[in-house]
Amino acid sequence: MSSTKKNTAILLIHCPDQKGIVAAISDFLLKNNGNVIDIEQHVETDINHFFMRVEWDLVGFAIPKDKIEEYFATLIGNKYSMQWQLKFSSKKPKMALFVSKMSHCLYDILQRYMSGEWEVEIPLIIGNHENLKYIADRFEIPFYHFPITKATKPEQEAKEIALLREHEVDFVVLARYMQILSDDFVNAFPNQVINIHHSFLPAFIGAKPYHAAHKRGVKIIGATSHYVTADLDEGPIIVQHTNSVSHKDSIKDLIRKGKNLEKMVLSEAIYLQLQHKVLPHNNRTIVF
């Protein structure tokens, strides 16, 4: 079975909690002959806020694909003061990769891409160094080199943004991209830039977390994938994993062991993003 054959629509919704939302949405789908494949809801009780992800089969659905947005807004969305995103499984998301010098996350992503594990297009890879260009070449993906200095950053980032727009990129993955993005860049792609940080945030924010972990003598290390916001390493967390370490592990060992976590945690976040299963809200995520 290949997921390419799925022809579904996905709604990611949130709004103030009110009686009747589930009934309204399931009734809307039923009346229009939409077969619900998956429906999941969550209420954040402390802020009285409602979240939902619903996926239904488009085969036989009465409302034409390009009218769903309008009909949903009119009949349901506006009534309940909802915010929503509408996605189609038939449209492969476009993902851009940003890299520096380390190859482990890049290879992990490209293997999944090549083997068909993911439904995604990778129109381009951007590096602030040229070290990994040869990998992009091997996989026949266009590689763009944007060296960045403090002076050239605004100009270079503007070019990157233009390039990403031109390729109609849906989201950006920082695959151990060792360069802080400016607020302008981040604001151009709100909750569309996924980073991997090599610690179990909020511990060891900033540079050299493995060195800091070794110095503190922790018995676990971790990795965190999160959406990038203007506050460094403070964005909504998508996935975290940890692993045991001991006094025997040198900083070099922590780095080696940490790479396993980084690969897994980043790829899991990408997978969830591709399935339209992550809904960021304030500084947290609902992961359906």
Place this chain on the structure above:
Amino acid sequence: MSSTKKNTAILLIHCPDQKGIVAAISDFLLKNNGNVIDIEQHVETDINHFFMRVEWDLVGFAIPKDKIEEYFATLIGNKYSMQWQLKFSSKKPKMALFVSKMSHCLYDILQRYMSGEWEVEIPLIIGNHENLKYIADRFEIPFYHFPITKATKPEQEAKEIALLREHEVDFVVLARYMQILSDDFVNAFPNQVINIHHSFLPAFIGAKPYHAAHKRGVKIIGATSHYVTADLDEGPIIVQHTNSVSHKDSIKDLIRKGKNLEKMVLSEAIYLQLQHKVLPHNNRTIVF
């Protein structure tokens, strides 16, 4: 906030998958002024079977509590060929404990019970040995001693069943009860007896799993809580956890480390059972 104040109804449902089930149920609740607190569904696609757990507030609900069963059956359940259980959060489940000689699971359960972590009543503890009677005494829970030999088993089990019926026990927990229940006993409480097996099933079925694990030289050990069926250690699995071990761990170490898993895995299964979150079907469980 105490969960004792919750006044909700819970429906656990399964039936052949059909269009419109979610809409029918959410509409039924909405029309009768029932505020949905939690709704979760799952479709087992390989067998085309639908599962749902829905919990709603009884405050203001139009149908009287003692009529909900009848109304649901008439209006929804029978129409969709559903099987269902209706539960009320206001009714504390009654749980009986079966023990032998080891105290770790028993203490873990009793601590949670005493500290108010769980909403449960424990009307009695049954032991095939008297070793742990002193603990029951300390916690002021009636303890019944039913020594079992091959010859006396049918008779003793019949007495146990009668005692459980008399106390209106909802489910039985085998807290390292080292005695196999007869098919008659198991059939008297279908999917109402929870066991803890000290291995990551299906590995190391039967007696002395830690000895077998040591002999095989595994690098992980585990524990499994499951509903008891007539097939030993083959019932639907509720919770499993594992832990790393090494060549340094003797059998004694495996037993010591395993106890931590056993306590956690059994108590997690009990918690899920108390929340009415486990729906066994065939030889698997849906854990909402």
Place this chain on the structure above:
Amino acid sequence: MSSTKKNTAILLIHCPDQKGIVAAISDFLLKNNGNVIDIEQHVETDINHFFMRVEWDLVGFAIPKDKIEEYFATLIGNKYSMQWQLKFSSKKPKMALFVSKMSHCLYDILQRYMSGEWEVEIPLIIGNHENLKYIADRFEIPFYHFPITKATKPEQEAKEIALLREHEVDFVVLARYMQILSDDFVNAFPNQVINIHHSFLPAFIGAKPYHAAHKRGVKIIGATSHYVTADLDEGPIIVQHTNSVSHKDSIKDLIRKGKNLEKMVLSEAIYLQLQHKVLPHNNRTIVF
């Protein structure tokens, strides 16, 4: 097999790294007919420092038990500028427990104590509240109530120290003791007070870590056992574990799930301490 029958000596050693240390120690034991049961060493290469734990059988050992300290100092220890602790498996360590209102760690410890899982004496339990006195009573362990206010703290702690000295306590366990110890108290028991902190340190130092974890939207929670030093939550870490959580987990759920980690992490630290397997050095621990 019971570990009570072991009659061994244990040396915990550290010193600047030098050639020949392992040979010197193993030769010292061999020449005096000491059968090595376990020997483990570690070199912290960045500070060029050597650590060792060696355990040998006292049966047939040529040097009398009460002379080992002197002989080792003269023949080996002083020569290599070592610091060391000498322990005997035949001497049960004495452990005092400090508690407040939460019972989960206390029960977990007492169950292991009562069932013979650990070789330890618990001469007393100290509470800054009386809430858990009934548990101490049930287990027939003397309970002392020391209510603490800002004004009475120095006086009350002085009494506690005197009481601990009187009972010849080897180490103190803070089993969710919700009161910060003064520097004077900490200095009276250097690396002899073990605390459980309910987060994966260094994340969420200080009060209410589960609330902070929920607010930050982390996908893992953790617990940390560590030696208490004058810097709050900054002492050498002994054991850490983490567990996955999701957006579905309320603060109450985090607290409930966290308790499992706290129990396990604290009891594991106590077990290691009882085996004389932890060697703190600077702000880290070697866990043999």
Place this chain on the structure above:
Amino acid sequence: MSSTKKNTAILLIHCPDQKGIVAAISDFLLKNNGNVIDIEQHVETDINHFFMRVEWDLVGFAIPKDKIEEYFATLIGNKYSMQWQLKFSSKKPKMALFVSKMSHCLYDILQRYMSGEWEVEIPLIIGNHENLKYIADRFEIPFYHFPITKATKPEQEAKEIALLREHEVDFVVLARYMQILSDDFVNAFPNQVINIHHSFLPAFIGAKPYHAAHKRGVKIIGATSHYVTADLDEGPIIVQHTNSVSHKDSIKDLIRKGKNLEKMVLSEAIYLQLQHKVLPHNNRTIVF
């Protein structure tokens, strides 16, 4: 710091447990001016058998490299009826890869190889299918295609063995090689063939473990790396890891999640093998 600059010798030893072994070996090294970098021992008490791994600096060591084997045998090894392997960190091990159609383990291995994470040579990749030849080509590693039928198996395996001998391969890694090796092949490389099995052995031996896991309704999946012996999936286990799954995971999901475990578990076993840290004995491994 690069590990390529290490110039050390490693002895992996096992023999019946006797008094004085540690002293004899550490004395042998000290007398010949060998600085011990790491020494670890283990006694399997139930069979009274001693195991050791010792690594020392060759710089300044009095015995010439090519005489160490002889001297050790004469002075220590034979005296204590030891079996041992002598390894040098300066000699990069040669590893052959066997693959079929799945690329995830292969890419994971090649990324670590290319990035210098491991000290290893990969002289050749062998496939029973040609599907992954393009990857070998990209990484410029010779690829040999040996299609295997029941009839051609003896002949093809004989050619493979000859090829491995010709390249002086130290060990073979089956990176999801979906073909059972004959006893003759296995016996030609005793404890030199590492396999990855996609379950937590001994559960789900044989083909299609994820299908079996799904059918059994387990809540954890796992992966196991082990040395290949004549008994299928029964060889000494090197590394195992597990991961949580739920009723929501289809067989396809289990396969996807399992691949993460397979990559990690296989690469961890290879790393340990490259460090000469694994000592198989009977059907178990000592992992120093």
